[in-house]
Amino acid sequence: MPQWLNWPLVRQLTGSDPLGRGTAARSRRTEDLRARTEQADEVVRSVCPYCAVGCGQQVFVRDGEITQIEGDPDSPISRGRLCPKGSASRELVTSPGRQTKIRYRRPHGTDWEDLDLDTALDMIADRVLATRDATWQRTDDQGRTLHRTMGIASLGGATLDNEENYLMKKLYTALGAIQVENQARI
Incomplete structure (x- = not known):
C-alpha cells in the first residue's frame, strides 16, 4: 500500500x-500514547492549594512520584473542573526550581546558606518569644489588665480547613496575639 x-x-x-x-x-x-492517569499506582484525593474555593483534586501517583493532577469529579465544589492555576499545581511539587532545603540569609548578608530543620525551628521560636517579650502589654494606660501582644499577628491562608484554623487560633491566643485573621472569603 x-x-x-x-x-x-x-x-x-x-x-x-x-x-x-x-x-x-x-x-x-x-x-x-497512553494517559499518565492509566499508569498510576494510586489516586489520592486532595484540595487545590491556590484559593478559597477549595476545588477537589485527584493526584495520580506512580512509584511515589506525582504523575498527574486532575479535577475530582466527585467534588461537590468543582465537579471535576480546575482553573488554569489548579491544573498546573503539579508543578508545585515537581518543578526543578522548587526549593527543597531551608534557605537563610543573615541580616545585611548577600549570600544564602542552607540550614537544617532543627536550627531553623529554633531560630523561629527564639524570634517569636523575643517579639512577644518585647511587645507584651500587661495593662493599659488606665491600669486595666490586658495580657496581650501587638507584635505578633496571623493571616491564615485560604486552604486551611476548620481544624487547622482552630489550632492556629489556639496557638496565637496562647501567645497573647489578638490580631488573628483569615483571608478565606469569596
Whole structure:
C-alpha cells in the first residue's frame, strides 16, 4: 500500500470520518500514547492549594512520584473542573526550581546558606518569644489588665480547613496575639 494512502487528509476524504475529528486524525504515534492517569499506582484525593474555593483534586501517583493532577469529579465544589492555576499545581511539587532545603540569609548578608530543620525551628521560636517579650502589654494606660501582644499577628491562608484554623487560633491566643485573621472569603 502506498504511503500517501495513510496520510490524514486522504483518510479523512476516503474514510468514515469526513470531519477529521476521529480515526482520520489519529497517527501511529497517537495510538501509542497512553494517559499518565492509566499508569498510576494510586489516586489520592486532595484540595487545590491556590484559593478559597477549595476545588477537589485527584493526584495520580506512580512509584511515589506525582504523575498527574486532575479535577475530582466527585467534588461537590468543582465537579471535576480546575482553573488554569489548579491544573498546573503539579508543578508545585515537581518543578526543578522548587526549593527543597531551608534557605537563610543573615541580616545585611548577600549570600544564602542552607540550614537544617532543627536550627531553623529554633531560630523561629527564639524570634517569636523575643517579639512577644518585647511587645507584651500587661495593662493599659488606665491600669486595666490586658495580657496581650501587638507584635505578633496571623493571616491564615485560604486552604486551611476548620481544624487547622482552630489550632492556629489556639496557638496565637496562647501567645497573647489578638490580631488573628483569615483571608478565606469569596
